[in-house]
Amino acid sequence: MTLNERVLKSLDSVRPFLQADGGDVELVRITDDGYVEVRLVGSCLSCPMSKMTLRAGVERKLLKDIPEIRRVEQVI
Numbered sequence: 805m806t807l808n809e810r811v812l813k814s815l816d817s818v819r820p821f822l823q824a825d826g827g828d829v830e831l832v833r834i835t836d837d838g839y840v841e842v843r844l845v846g847s848c849l850s851c852p853m854s855k856m857t858l859r860a861g862v863e864r865k866l867l868k869d870i871p872e873i874r875r876v877e878q879v880i
Contacts, residue, residue, distance in 0.1 A: 841878075
């Protein structure tokens with residue numbers, strides 16, 4: 805399984821929690837140095853807790869599932 809496929813699979817596991825509140829996450833790109841860029845969409849855009857969701861939810865899951873990932877960054 806490629807790195808891209810593994811990231812998408814990991815994102816799929818957190819997606820139901822985001823979708824339950826009207827939001828979602830999209831993979832934008834994976835950099836060569838292990839940074840994953842994602843876009844939060846839907847209600848996640850205007851949610852004051854989106855930074856916490858990104859760090860404590862999305863990033864934590866990706867780092868746990870894929871050791872070569874160093875950080876997750878939100879892009880617009």
